Amino acid sequence: xxxxxxxxxxxxxxxxxxxxxxxxxxxEKEQFVASTMIGQPLPDFALPPAFGALPGASKAxxxxxxxxxxxxWASWCLPCIAEAPQLDALKAQGVEIVGIAIRDRPExxxxxxxxxxxxxxxxxxxxxxxxxxxxxxxGVPETFVIDAKGLIRYQHIGDIRADxxxxxxxxxxxxx
Amino acid sequence: xxxxxQRLILVIIALIAIVGAGLLAAWGLRNQANYFYLPEQxxxxxxxxxxxxxxxxxxxxGSITTAADGVTVNFMVTGNTADAVPVRYSGILPDLFVEGSxxxxxxxxxxxxxxxATNLLAKHDENYVPRELExxxxxxxxxxxxxxxxxxx
Amino acid sequence: xxxxxxxxxxxxxxxxxVLQMVSGAFALRSxxxxxxxxxxxxxxxxxxxxxxxxLAFAMLLWAFATTDLSLKLVAANSHSMKPLIYKLSxxxxxxxxxxxxxxxxxxxxxGLLSLFEWRLPExxxxxxxxxxxxxxLGFYAFLLxxxxxxxxxxxxxxxxxxxxxxxxxxxLAIHPPTLYAGYVGLSxxxxxxxxxxxxxxxxxxxxxxxxxxxxxxxxxxxxGITAGSYWAYYELGWGGxxxxxxxxxxxxxxxxxATALMHSVAVLAARDALRTWTIMLGVLAFSxxxxxxxxxxxxxxxxxHAFAVDPERGAFILGLLGLYIGGAFTIFALRAGAxxxxxxxxxxxxxxxxxxxxxxxxxxLAIVLLGTLYPLLTEAFDVRVSVGPPYFNPASAIFAxxxxxVMAVGxxxxxxxxxxxxxxxxxxxxAALVIGGIAAVSxxxxxxxLPLLGLGxxxxxxVAAFLPLRGRQLGRVPVATWGMVIxxxxxxxxxxxxxxxxxxxxxxxxxxxxxxxxQIADFAVTLESVTPIAGPNWTAIEAQLAVREDxxxxxxxxxxxxxxxxxxxxxxxxxxxxRWDGQLxxxxxxxxxxxxxxxxxxxxxxxxxxxxxxILVALGGVLAIAGRVRVDVKRRxxxxxGARRRADVEALGSSGGVPAPQPAE
Numbered sequence: 001x002x003x004x005x006x007x008x009x010x011x012x013x014x015x016x017x018x019x020x021x022x023x024x025x026x027x028e029k030e031q032f033v034a035s036t037m038i039g040q041p042l043p044d045f046a047l048p049p050a051f052g053a054l055p056g057a058s059k060a061x062x063x064x065x066x067x068x069x070x071x072x073w074a075s076w077c078l079p080c081i082a083e084a085p086q087l088d089a090l091k092a093q094g095v096e097i098v099g100i101a102i103r104d105r106p107e108x109x110x111x112x113x114x115x116x117x118x119x120x121x122x123x124x125x126x127x128x129x130x131x132x133x134x135x136x137x138x139g140v141p142e143t144f145v146i147d148a149k150g151l152i153r154y155q156h157i158g159d160i161r162a163d164x165x166x167x168x169x170x171x172x173x174x175x176x
Numbered sequence: 177x178x179x180x181x182q183r184l185i186l187v188i189i190a191l192i193a194i195v196g197a198g199l200l201a202a203w204g205l206r207n208q209a210n211y212f213y214l215p216e217q218x219x220x221x222x223x224x225x226x227x228x229x230x231x232x233x234x235x236x237x238g239s240i241t242t243a244a245d246g247v248t249v250n251f252m253v254t255g256n257t258a259d260a261v262p263v264r265y266s267g268i269l270p271d272l273f274v275e276g277s278x279x280x281x282x283x284x285x286x287x288x289x290x291x292x293a294t295n296l297l298a299k300h301d302e303n304y305v306p307r308e309l310e311x312x313x314x315x316x317x318x319x320x321x322x323x324x325x326x327x328x329x
Numbered sequence: 330x331x332x333x334x335x336x337x338x339x340x341x342x343x344x345x346x347v348l349q350m351v352s353g354a355f356a357l358r359s360x361x362x363x364x365x366x367x368x369x370x371x372x373x374x375x376x377x378x379x380x381x382x383x384l385a386f387a388m389l390l391w392a393f394a395t396t397d398l399s400l401k402l403v404a405a406n407s408h409s410m411k412p413l414i415y416k417l418s419x420x421x422x423x424x425x426x427x428x429x430x431x432x433x434x435x436x437x438x439x440g441l442l443s444l445f446e447w448r449l450p451e452x453x454x455x456x457x458x459x460x461x462x463x464x465x466l467g468f469y470a471f472l473l474x475x476x477x478x479x480x481x482x483x484x485x486x487x488x489x490x491x492x493x494x495x496x497x498x499x500x501l502a503i504h505p506p507t508l509y510a511g512y513v514g515l516s517x518x519x520x521x522x523x524x525x526x527x528x529x530x531x532x533x534x535x536x537x538x539x540x541x542x543x544x545x546x547x548x549x550x551x552x553g554i555t556a557g558s559y560w561a562y563y564e565l566g567w568g569g570x571x572x573x574x575x576x577x578x579x580x581x582x583x584x585x586x587a588t589a590l591m592h593s594v595a596v597l598a599a600r601d602a603l604r605t606w607t608i609m610l611g612v613l614a615f616s617x618x619x620x621x622x623x624x625x626x627x628x629x630x631x632x633x634h635a636f637a638v639d640p641e642r643g644a645f646i647l648g649l650l651g652l653y654i655g656g657a658f659t660i661f662a663l664r665a666g667a668x669x670x671x672x673x674x675x676x677x678x679x680x681x682x683x684x685x686x687x688x689x690x691x692x693x694l695a696i697v698l699l700g701t702l703y704p705l706l707t708e709a710f711d712v713r714v715s716v717g718p719p720y721f722n723p724a725s726a727i728f729a730x731x732x733x734x735v736m737a738v739g740x741x742x743x744x745x746x747x748x749x750x751x752x753x754x755x756x757x758x759x760a761a762l763v764i765g766g767i768a769a770v771s772x773x774x775x776x777x778x779l780p781l782l783g784l785g786x787x788x789x790x791x792v793a794a795f796l797p798l799r800g801r802q803l804g805r806v807p808v809a810t811w812g813m814v815i816x817x818x819x820x821x822x823x824x825x826x827x828x829x830x831x832x833x834x835x836x837x838x839x840x841x842x843x844x845x846x847x848q849i850a851d852f853a854v855t856l857e858s859v860t861p862i863a864g865p866n867w868t869a870i871e872a873q874l875a876v877r878e879d880x881x882x883x884x885x886x887x888x889x890x891x892x893x894x895x896x897x898x899x900x901x902x903x904x905x906x907x908r909w910d911g912q913l914x915x916x917x918x919x920x921x922x923x924x925x926x927x928x929x930x931x932x933x934x935x936x937x938x939x940x941x942x943x944i945l946v947a948l949g950g951v952l953a954i955a956g957r958v959r960v961d962v963k964r965r966x967x968x969x970x971g972a973r974r975r976a977d978v979e980a981l982g983s984s985g986g987v988p989a990p991q992p993a994e
Contacts (some may be wrong), residue, residue: 007665010609011658014616017702018651021623024705025643081486115484133274185676190688193728197692200724201699208720209703212713228719246840246921267838268901268918268927 037136042070042150045131047124050099051106051113057098057124062150067175069095069168070144071120072132074102075112077140083159087119090165095172099123102132102140143168147175210282215255218285225287232280236260240275253279253291265293332400332479335388339429339479342381342436343469349374349439349462356455357527368451371458372443378465379440386420386433389478393420396489402426402478404486418502421509424642425478430506432468434513438542439465442517449538450530457524464516467649475645504560508553508580512618514546515587522611523657531608531668536598537961539611541954543594546614547587548950554580555943566888566901566916568931570830570939573721578701579621582694586614589690592683600744602671602680606687612661616654617694623650624701675746682739689732696724726779733786733824734759736817737793755796762789776832783828790821809956816949823942829911829935840925850932852906852913853877857885859917859926867891869902872917872926876906888917912936 037043046058062068071087073080087097099120101109109123126132135144135152145154145168154171156164213223215233223229231253239252239260247267252260263281273279273296281293352370359365392400393416396409406423407416421430439461446454472478518539525535557580562570571577590610596603623646674680700716707714737759741752749756766785770776794817798806837849846855857873869891875883886904906913911934918927 007662010613011655011662014654014658018647018655020702020705020709021647022644023709025647186681186684189685190691193688193692194695197695197728198699200727201696204696204720204724205700205703205716209707209714209716210719212715228717230715242921246923246925247838247918247927268916268929 037152038155040152042146042152043131043134045124045134047100047126047131050101050104050123050125051109053110054118054120055122057100057122059150061098061122062146063148065148066096067145067147067153067172069097069172070135070146071097071099072102072137072140072142072144073099074104074140075108080112080141080159081116083141083161084116084119086160086162086165088117089162090160090168091119093169095169096121100126100131102126102129145171145175151175212280215253215261216257216259218261218291219259222285224285226284228282228284230280230282231261231263231291231293233261233278235273235275235279237275250290253281261291262289263291263293265296267296270296331388331391331397332481335385335392336477336479338381338385338388339469339473342378342385342432343466343473345374345378345381346436346462346466346469349378350459350466353455353457353459353462356452356459359452365455368455371455371462375436375439375443375458375461379436379438382433382436386429389426389429390417390420392479393417393426398489399481399485401480401482404482404489406489408489414499414502421505425472425476427505427509428468428472428476429478431509431513432465432472434506434510435461435465435468435516438513438517442542446538448534449524450528453524453528453530453535455524456527457520460520460523461517464520464653467652471642471645471649475642504553504556507549507556511546511549511553511587512583512622514542514549515583515614515618517542518546518590518611519615519653519657522608523660526608526660526664526668529664529668531597531604533598533601536594536607537957540591540594540598541957543587543591543614544950544954544957547584547591548947548954550580550584550587551943551947551950554584555940555947558943559940562936563903563905563914564900566903568836568903568914568916568929568933570936573700573716573718575624575701578697579624582697582701583614583617583621585690585694585697586610586617589687589694590614593687596680596683597671600672600674600680602674603684603687604668604671605665608661608665608668610687612654612657613694616650616657617698619646619650619654622646672745674744677742677749678746679739679742679744682735682742685735686732686739689728689735692728693725693732696728697721700724722779726782730782730786733790733820734763736820737790740797740813740817741793755793758796759789759793762792770832780828780831783824784832787821787825787828790824791818794818794821807956808959809953812949812951812953812956814949815952816946819942819945819947819949821942822938822945823940826935826938826940826942830933830939833934834936835932837928837930839928840921841928842925845925847928847930849913849930851879852930852932853880854886854913854915854928854930855883856926856928859920862889864891870917872915872928874904874915874928876913876915878908886913886915888915890917890919907937910934 042059042062044059046060047056049056062070069090073083091097097119099122101123104125104127106125109125113120124131132140136155137144141159143156143160144152145156147153153175154168156168160168208228210228210230211223212230212232215231218231233253233255236252236254239250241250242248243250248264249266249269250262250264253263254260263283265281265283280297281291282295282297283291283293286292349371352368352374355365356368356371359368389402392403393407394413396403396407396416398404398409402423402425403419406426407419411419420426439458442461443454443458449457521535521539521542525531525539557577558570561572561577562568590607590613593603593607593610597607623643700720703716704714738752738756741755763785766788767781770781770784794814797810797814835850837847837854839847841847841856843856843858846853848854853876855875855877857875859870859872862869862871869889871887871889874886874888876886877883884906886906888904889902891900891902901916904915906915911932914931914933916929918929920926
């Protein structure tokens with residue numbers, strides 16, 4: 001009988017591990033680094049155009065009466081392809097979207113926009129992630145809601161899914 | 177009877193070793209695991225001098241100075257409060273290590289209150305990373321990413 | 330079209346796995362000695378399934394070779410401008426492709442098993458194939474339902490997203506498939522163990538069937554870990570060769586379990602002892618490879634970029650893990666009591682030494698497992714920790730040292746029971762070498778304790794490895810025994826390399842202006858120039874280091890700091906100067922404001938022995954397989970009654986207690 005008892009020990013240990021792992025899987029992981037810049041004004045920046053057809057972006061572009069979206073993206077980033085239709089939808093709702101292309105090359109940017117559509121009013125080229133780090137973004141894609149006074153109001157981390165669009169519209173409304 | 181006796185000895189040795197391994201692991205993990213500190217935690221409740229810990233925060237603007245030997249850097253790490261911890265590191269800096277960027281320093285607190293880092297991990301910024309990678313340098317994160325992508329190592 | 334063929338092959342293979350599982354299970358319902366009419370489909374199903382799964386993998390390989398950008402997987406992981414070899418290695422350099430490779434190898438080994446293995450009783454074979462089919466089915470489901478490698482993009486991509494530059498390396502092209510094959514070999518051992526447990530046929534005949542699979546898996550794991558360690562050493566530019574990170578531990582744990590299993594299978598094959606324990610280890614070894622998969626894939630401990638991690642996948646693997654390992658442990662608990670006790674032996678005997686080795690290996694396994702899982706446990710309580718060398722090194726050494734001592738003595742002991750007095754000379758020699766080695770080294774300076782012990786042990790082990798050959802005619806020593814001697818010697822060589830690296834490494838970190846010279850060990854390192862250069866998909870700054878040994882002719886080393894642009898990433902390319910007695914390891918860092926460059930140089934004496942030792946260990950394993958297979962083939966030829974009949978006789982022989990003649994182990 002004594003031996004029979006020992007035979008169950010491995011199963012018990014394994015069950016403990018499986019339970020713990022299952023619990024950890026259900027836990028929301030804080031995998032994203034929230035910006036500490038929310039509620040603060042945009043840092044000063046002026047970026048050159050990312051490719052020929054659109055102007056570059058600077059802090060001055062975020063003044064004048066209406067909130068805008070600031071979209072951090074790159075042509076080499078796959079999730080950015082996934083969010084392209086949502087950005088188009090936002091543009092169709094009358095939202096002005098300013099893009100910052102991270103570590104990108106003009107020909108790649110042009111290629112990306114001709115393929116997946118161009119929702120941007122202007123795109124700055126941030127070749128060394130300088131502005132990206134300054135506004136507290138740690139990855140691509142990220143989207144910020146900037147109000148009419150140039151204050152950062154909201155940060156969306158990751159690609160914009162279809163069900164994120166109403167949330168962003170609401171945040172834009174709040175920032176008005 | 178003799179054989180049974182001998183078998184019992186082996187079983188007992190095995191049990192002692194396995195239970196010993198468990199206890200040793202428990203003891204070792206309590207003492208040797210590297211705890212993670214934020215600057216404000218390190219100021220309010222510092223770890224023992226010499227204990228290996230990790231310090232995570234932001235590199236304070238304007239605080240990076242390079243010593244005359246060209247390989248030692250001093251800088252301050254800040255967190256959510258005004259508290260700042262001075263850090264000294266000798267070695268090759270990760271390439272994403274700039275002022276204002278996130279950093280995790282591995283090392284220990286010296287008696288003079290300076291955190292001596294043995295390894296610096298700058299934030300891997302090109303893609304989103306889960307929190308284990310959040311603090312790592314490009315190379316380490318890339319390595320882990322590589323390993324995990326390749327797989328079932 | 331290619332992708333659709335691959336997908337169809339995968340679905341068909343999954344269907345055949347169901348057939349193999351059901352048909353194999355029917356074999357259990359037939360009385361011993363008879364063949365159930367429904368059980369005959371298991372073998373052909375396994376063979377055809379192997380062909381289909383390999384076909385599916387070949388299709389994906391083709392898609393990568395031609396850079397078919399309409400496939401999501403290719404677009405995400407490849408690039409049209411990559412060299413062909415890295416396009417091909419990109420096939421398994423990602424989650425979906427590596428899982429496909431995994432099932433491909435799994436199915437192929439199932440096919441080989443059913444084609445060539447005729448020694449086991451049909452019932453056991455049926456049960457084994459049923460388990461194998463069950464395992465394969467889970468992975469097919471995983472691939473088809475949550476990680477389809479053949480998924481098409483709605484719009485083909487213009488250009489691929491590139492392969493991780495760190496993976497553009499020839500070592501990495503070979504390393505993962507080696508490890509997979511090793512894991513899969515363990516899955517065959519698992520299936521065999523479960524089959525034998527269900528039919529209560531845990532006997533030497535079963536052990537002899539299982540042994541080549543365990544040995545093969547172990548050889549591949551050894552090579553995989555060795556290659557992985559060398560890769561991390563030269564590619565990461567940190568100068569270390571083992572970092573105890575969860576991904577490395579995930580490959581070490583199955584190796585530890587497989588090492589224990591290999592030795593306990595030897596005892597079972599030769600002496601019919603350790604029956605339950607061998608089954609237990611068979612389950613454990615496969616559990617560890619599944620656990621590694623789970624930890625790496627699920628993101629609970631580490632993970633790729635978060636967008637690639639799908640919590641659903643983690644849950645899926647955890648589900649599979651629960652199903653297979655939970656199920657196996659349950660069957661083990663229910664059935665193991667019914668497995669008759671094996672032969673008994675004295676504590677001082679070859680079996681006793683092997684038991685001790687098994688216990689120590691299990692203890693190290695427990696140490697590594699607990700250390701790897703500890704952050705998971707504390708995170709449940711919101712405490713973030715990382716566990717590193719300060720824990721792993723001493724904790725595992727506490728058990729590794731007695732294990733290595735037993736390893737030196739064990740092969741000299743006789744089976745069943747022995748007297749220590751018989752081995753007076755050998756014991757004295759080993760003790761003298763350990764103590765002498767430590768004393769000799771400490772004479773030259775102060776060194777950390779662990780490397781010091783390692784040096785003493787390495788000296789003793791290197792000599793002790795050859796002691797089993799003492800007094801024997803070398804020409805008549807079985808090949809398998811040579812395998813053991815070489816593998817044990819390889820451990821000594823590897824240990825020597827680790828200890829030297831730990832005790833004698835020298836490091837120099839300095840900011841050097843062009844033309845400046847730094848001295849390290851016997852080498853004068855001069856920074857001649859720093860130049861920007863460009864590769865096919867990267868740019869770099871390259872340092873020209875002229876290295877003069879004792880004032881001799883200069884050798885040029887060119888460490889680089891590379892920047893890749895697709896995806897953007899930086900890597901540090903170390904430059905190595907290999908001498909027979911060590912390696913000079915150089916890395917270039919940033920430029921300081923005053924124009925000097927940071928240079929980091931290590932002199933690592935005998936560091937290469939770590940990997941030479943690993944190769945020797947694997948070579949020993951290969952010899953052991955060759956020796957066993959040769960003995961098997963000879964036996965088969967000698968037996969005119971045919972392989973199947975012989976298996977039956979052996980099965981009868983062992984349960985009836987008539988020992989069949991055994992070759993010397």
